[in-house]
Amino acid sequence: MSDKPAKRFASFAIAIPLYRIFDYAIEPGKSGAAGSRYRLPFGQGYKTGLLLEEHDSTSVPGDRIKAAGECLDDEPVLSEHMISLARWIANYYLQPLGEVLFQCLPGYLRGSKAAKPDRVKYWQAKSIDAGLRDKIERRSPRQFELLVAIERSEAGLNAVQLKAINQGWHGLIRALEKKDAIKWGWLTPTRIDHSDAKIPDLTAEQEQSYSQIKSRSDRFSVHLLDGITGSGKTEVYFRLIQDALSRKQQVIYLVPEIGLTSQLVDRVRKRFGEQFTISHSALTERQRYHAWDRFRRGDAGIMLGTRSSLFSQNDRLGLIVIDEEHDHSYKQEDGIRYHARDVAIKRAQMLDIPILLGSATPSLESLNNCAREHYFYYQLSQRPTGFAPPRIQLIDSRNLQLDCGCSPALLQRIDHHLGQKGQVLLYLNRRGFAPVVMCHECGWQASCAHCDSRLTLHQFLNRLLCHHCGYAQALPGRCGECGNPDIKHYGIGTEQLEQGLKKRFPDYPVLRIDRDVIASRDDLDQRLATLRQGKPCLLIGTQMIAKGHDYPGITMSAILDTDQALFSASYRASERLVQTAFQVSGRSGRGDLQGEAYLQTSFSDHPLMQSIANQSYREIARSITRERKMLGFPPYARVVMFRADALSLDQAIEKLNQIKQCLQASVARHRVKCIGPIPALMTRRIGRYRGQLCLLSQDIRELRNVLREAMPEIELIKSTAAVKWVVDVDALDL
Ligand code: ADP
Ligand code: ZN
Ligand code: ZN
Numbered sequence: 001m002s003d004k005p006a007k008r009f010a011s012f013a014i015a016i017p018l019y020r021i022f023d024y025a026i027e028p029g030k031s032g033a034a035g036s037r038y039r040l041p042f043g044q045g046y047k048t049g050l051l052l053e054e055h056d057s058t059s060v061p062g063d064r065i066k067a068a069g070e071c072l073d074d075e076p077v078l079s080e081h082m083i084s085l086a087r088w089i090a091n092y093y094l095q096p097l098g099e100v101l102f103q104c105l106p107g108y109l110r111g112s113k114a115a116k117p118d119r120v121k122y123w124q125a126k127s128i129d130a131g132l133r134d135k136i137e138r139r140s141p142r143q144f145e146l147l148v149a150i151e152r153s154e155a156g157l158n159a160v161q162l163k164a165i166n167q168g169w170h171g172l173i174r175a176l177e178k179k180d181a182i183k184w185g186w187l188t189p190t191r192i193d194h195s196d197a198k199i200p201d202l203t204a205e206q207e208q209s210y211s212q213i214k215s216r217s218d219r220f221s222v223h224l225l226d227g228i229t230g231s232g233k234t235e236v237y238f239r240l241i242q243d244a245l246s247r248k249q250q251v252i253y254l255v256p257e258i259g260l261t262s263q264l265v266d267r268v269r270k271r272f273g274e275q276f277t278i279s280h281s282a283l284t285e286r287q288r289y290h291a292w293d294r295f296r297r298g299d300a301g302i303m304l305g306t307r308s309s310l311f312s313q314n315d316r317l318g319l320i321v322i323d324e325e326h327d328h329s330y331k332q333e334d335g336i337r338y339h340a341r342d343v344a345i346k347r348a349q350m351l352d353i354p355i356l357l358g359s360a361t362p363s364l365e366s367l368n369n370c371a372r373e374h375y376f377y378y379q380l381s382q383r384p385t386g387f388a389p390p391r392i393q394l395i396d397s398r399n400l401q402l403d404c405g406c407s408p409a410l411l412q413r414i415d416h417h418l419g420q421k422g423q424v425l426l427y428l429n430r431r432g433f434a435p436v437v438m439c440h441e442c443g444w445q446a447s448c449a450h451c452d453s454r455l456t457l458h459q460f461l462n463r464l465l466c467h468h469c470g471y472a473q474a475l476p477g478r479c480g481e482c483g484n485p486d487i488k489h490y491g492i493g494t495e496q497l498e499q500g501l502k503k504r505f506p507d508y509p510v511l512r513i514d515r516d517v518i519a520s521r522d523d524l525d526q527r528l529a530t531l532r533q534g535k536p537c538l539l540i541g542t543q544m545i546a547k548g549h550d551y552p553g554i555t556m557s558a559i560l561d562t563d564q565a566l567f568s569a570s571y572r573a574s575e576r577l578v579q580t581a582f583q584v585s586g587r588s589g590r591g592d593l594q595g596e597a598y599l600q601t602s603f604s605d606h607p608l609m610q611s612i613a614n615q616s617y618r619e620i621a622r623s624i625t626r627e628r629k630m631l632g633f634p635p636y637a638r639v640v641m642f643r644a645d646a647l648s649l650d651q652a653i654e655k656l657n658q659i660k661q662c663l664q665a666s667v668a669r670h671r672v673k674c675i676g677p678i679p680a681l682m683t684r685r686i687g688r689y690r691g692q693l694c695l696l697s698q699d700i701r702e703l704r705n706v707l708r709e710a711m712p713e714i715e716l717i718k719s720t721a722a723v724k725w726v727v728d729v730d731a732l733d734l
Contacts, residue, residue, distance in 0.1 A: 009058040010068065012040060012049035015102035015110065019715040022049065023058040024068035035076030035083055039069035039112060048112050050078060050101050077109055082313045085347055092346075093729045094640075094711060095336050103336045104311040108289035115293070123173060123184045124156035132179065143172045150182055199271075200384070202239070203232065209378035210236050213356060214243060216376070217319070220349045224325070224366050225358040226618070227380030228389050229586025230550065233358040234264075236380075237321045238271055240356060245275065245301045249318025253304045254340060256327035257281065262525040263532075263549060268304055279305035279312070282521045307332060307340045310347070318353055320344050325357035325366060326579060328732065337728045341366075360586055361579040361617050364625050368635040385590070390557075390597040392585045394613045396604040404500020405492035405560055410600055411504065413556060418508055418536045422555030422593070425539045426497065427546060427584045430561065431514045432456035433496045434489035437464060439479035441486070446476070450687040457489050458516070459496070469686040492561065497540050505538060513541035546583045552591025558598040559584050566606055569681055570733050571633055574608055575624055582617045633734070638700045640707065641731035642693040643680065646723040649689040653677045655723050656693040659714055663695070666709040672697040681733075694734060 008028055011021045024040060033051070040049040046069065058065060078086070078101065086104050090097040102110045109115060125147065137144045149165055150157050162169035176182045202210060205227075213223045217240070227233040241251045255264065257280065268276055277291040277300035294300040295312045303312040307330055310320075322330070322341055330340040341357065348355035357366055357375070370377035383389065397407040405428070406414070417424050434457040437446040446455040448466035455464035455473070463472045478485040498512040511527050518524045524544070531539060534553040539545060565577040581599055589595020601609050611620045629636045642659050646652040656677035667674045673696045680690040697703040719725045 008056065009065070010054045011052045012038060012068070013052055013098040013101045014040065014042065014047050014049045015098050016047070017096055017099060017719060019096050021052060021097060023055075023060045023065065024049075025058075025065050026054065026068050033076050034080065035078035037072040037077060037109070037112070039072060041066050041069065048072070048110070050098075052083065072112055073115055077105060077115055079313050079315070081350065082311070085343070085350060088346055088350075089336070089338055089343060093336070093338050094707065094727045095338070100336055103308075104313075106289040106292040107285040121184055122156035122158045123150055123162070123176075123182050125151040126181060126183050128179075128181050132181065136176075136179065136181065140172075140175065142166060142168070143176055146172050147176060147181055156185070200235065202235065203380075203382070203384050205380045205382065206232050206236050206384075209380065210239050212376065212378065213240060213354065217243065217354050219354070220352045221354045222345055222348070222369070222375040223354065223356045223378065224362055224370050224375045225356060225378050225380065226362050226367075227358065227360060227378075228383070228617075229360040229583065230383045230385075230389065230590045231360075231380035232384050233360075233380060234267070234323070237323070237356065237358065240319060240354075241272070241302060241321065244318040245272070247318060248316065250295065250298065250300075250314050250316045251302045251319045251321065252310060252312055252317065252344075253302055253321045253323070254310060254330070254344070255304070255306065255323045256329045257306045261521070261528060261549065263528065265304070268302070272302060274300075276300055276302035276304050279303065279309045280521075281306060310340045310344050317347075317351055320348050320353070320355040322355070322357045324359050326359045326361050326363040328576075331732055333728075337726065339730055342730070361582050362621070364575060364621055364628065365635040367618075367621055368625060383590070385592065387589050387592075387594050389586045390589050390595045392581055392597045392599050392612050394604040394609055395558075395598050395600045396602070397600050398602040398604075404504065405497050406500075407600060410558060410598060413596065413598060414505070414538070414558075417556040417596070418505060418538070420555065421536045423531065423534070423537050423539065423551065423553040425541075425545065425554050425557040425584070425587050426501075426560060427541065427543075427557065427580070428492070428494050428497055428560045429542045429580075430456075430491075430493045431458075431467065431495070431516050431542060432465065432493035433459040434491050434493060436490040437475075437487060438490065439482060439484050439487055441484040442479060442482040444479050444481040446480070449473075450684070452682050452684045456493065460516075468682070494540055494542060497560070501538055501540065509535075509537040511537060511539045513539065513544050515542070515544070518544065543580070545587070546580055549587060550590055551587070554588045554590065554595065555593050556596045556598070557584050557588040558600065560600050562599070563601055563603055566603055566608060571628075571631070572733060575621075577608065578612060578617065578620050578624070581612050632696070632698055634730075637696050637698050638703050639731045639734060640695040640703060641728040641734075642677075642695075642725060643690065643728060644677075644692075644723060644725040645685075645688040645690040647688065649679060649683060649691065651723045652689050652691040653679075655717070655725050656691050658717055659725065660693055662713040662717070663706065663710045666706045667695070670697070670702040670706050671699055672702050672706050694731075696734075 008025060009023050010026045011023050013021050034053055036051050038049050038051055039046055082104050086101045090100045136147060146162060146165060146169060166172060209225055225233050225236060244251050265278060277294045279288050279291040292312055295303045296314050298314060303309050322344055325341050332338055345355055366375065369375045395407055395409050400407045403411060414424050436454060437457050438444060446464050448455055448471050450471055451466055451468045453466055453468050455466055458465050462475055464475060465472050479487055494512055494514045498510055502510045511530060513527055531551050559581055562577055565573045585597030588597055599612060603609055642656060644652040644655040663674060675696060676693040677691045680692050683689055695703060
């Protein structure tokens with residue numbers, strides 16, 4: 001170090017929505033390494049910045065360059081690899097580097113809080129002479145009780161454990177410390193490498209995919225495990241995770257937000273002891289930081305978590321697993337826009353490690369990548385139990401009198417399954433009591449004051465709610481237009497379904513699972529625990545119940561009211577409907593009984609409904625993919641969407657026109673279509689008007705060329721609170 005010339009400047013990234021980095025002067029010899037946080041004077045105040053690199057010179061004039069403040073970290077909080085990954089994300093997703101870098105850090109470290117390791121204070125016994133021991137035993141029996149407990153423990157006891165023995169532990173411990181009978185220290189949570197799990201022998205199909213993936217585990221390779229629900233994909237993940245741990249490597253294991261129930265956590269714990277750590281949005285920032293820190297220090301071998309856990313760092317990452325890879329929760333739609341699956345693949349490539357994607361309903365993108373031999377493809381077509389997942393049977397409800405949303409035929413099937421001691425799952429992806437409240441005299445509908453949306457009746461709350469912005473109002477006594485007191489509601493939500501089924505099947509518990517009744521993961525776990533007891537019951541829920549659960553008692557599942565997907569303006573609606581249908585139907589028949597699955601529809605002769613009833617997911621996926629090819633839509637095209645929102649539609653459209661101007665010349669030179677600007681599908685949302693401008697091309701390179709040419713100019717267009725614009729690369733919808 002000493003013979004190199006001292007560098008005097010450094011560039012820093014700051015978490016602000018500007019596409020640039022900032023130079024500061026640094027004191028030679030006193031700087032931390034790249035990836036360390038600094039306190040930087042910025043504008044009138046201070047901001048936290050991340051050091052990117054040091055230089056001998058800067059283009060900032062000498063009288064304008066400011067000196068960086070203190071370094072906040074003893075060691076860098078972002079590794080060089082993470083900085084490279086962030087640079088790739090910023091470049092590919094056209095997001096400001098500063099914002100991306102801070103997104104890669106746990107929320108706890110995005111400000112100036114010190115990176116403190118997760119330490120627990122614990123007390124251990126000292127060797128004391130028999131006289132002192134005797135004295136404590138005779139004079140202070142409560143102190144003695146704690147002392148004995150501490151002596152018996154191997155690693156010492158922490159506050160929680162001591163409190164369990166005696167509520168007043170604090171004073172007693174102080175007294176024991178004074179007598180020099182015990183000492184305290186810091187304990188970093190240690191790994192307990194035990195496993196009492198029975199490891200099943202793999203089926204022939206599992207064995208085949210496992211051994212092939214294993215044979216490529218020393219290099220970058222993308223593997224798609226396409227296995228029907230309950231076919232044992234998780235078991236294949238576990239084998240590969242175990243292999244990585246045995247090689248002293250670490251693993252990131254991503255699941256969708258709602259997939260992280262205690263059922264999966266228990267399963268992972270049974271198999272891997274305490275070698276894993278968990279991170280998801282229900283934890284506090286501090287808890288997530290500790291999970292991140294444990295993983296970084298190698299204290300946990302597995303990071304099990306949702307989308308942003310992908311940014312966990314360590315030096316020995318050997319495998320990434322992405323369960324339910326088709327799930328839309330992997331796409332972040334606000335702040336930094338990225339797709340966790342695609343970033344994960346890039347990360348695996350940079351580290352030259354394998355990545356495993358799994359799903360019963362793989363995304364068309366991933367299937368297409370398999371067809372083009374970019375990914376390795378494996379199929380699990382059978383359940384280890386030997387029972388096939390049920391075929392989906394259609395129940396036509398057109399022109400029928402429905403009872404709480406169910407046709408007579410459906411009610412009859414529910415009755416039958418409950419009578420056979422089965423559990424029945426009903427999927428209805430609509431919260432509340434009724435989605436439409438209207439006056440039949442004049443046609444007035446209750447709608448949101450801030451969004452272009454209808455209000456949903458929530459009977460229990462006696463309120464009308466907007467599901468987009470949370471706006472709530474009391475149920476009006478009469479029509480808002482003509483004063484007619486006879487206001488009616490139409491359609492059915494989970495609240496109404498629950499009430500109806502409770503009346504209809506009074507002898508069975510009805511469990512409802514949706515955002516209105518489930519406030520936390522614990523609530524969800526509690527309700528699911530009832531299910532696990534296996535007694536006959538009805539389970540009603542929104543998408544929270546569609547995925548990832550494995551309850552052997554469910555013998556029948558039914559899907560209600562998905563017909564709006566047949567007429568949706570989104571080109572992805574049919575793909576989503578099919579995925580939901582196969583995921584929900586796959587929840588039944590996982591145990592030792594053949595399951596049944598129903599889909600109730602008013603359009604049973606619609607070609608898509610016919611396909612769902614008669615074809616496999618793979619066959620349907622193939623035909624949807626063919627349609628997309630004809631239309632020139634993803635996965636055969638790439639989409640970049642510019643979105644703007646403002647207090648008036650004109651302002652939003654004007655901003656997009658400004659962006660369009662920057663694009664026009666290069667769009668004309670390349671095979672790229674520019675569509676818009678047009679108002680977004682739901683134009684007014686949370687009081688703001690939204691517009692969009694879309695770039696579409698069959699050739700990603702052409703699209704990248706346009707962006708490379710135009711972005712420098714576009715990046716200069718100010719995004720303000722009044723008129724905000726963002727760019728969304730690989731946007732899911734058009
Ligand atoms: P998926 O992840 O494909 O939904 P799981 O891995 O959860 O499937 O497996 C479904 C059920 O089958 C689980 O209860 C699991 O313990 C069991 N299972 C998986 N593989 C085997 C096997 N090889 N032999 C016996 N049971 C298995
Ligand atoms: Zn609203
Ligand atoms: Zn009216």
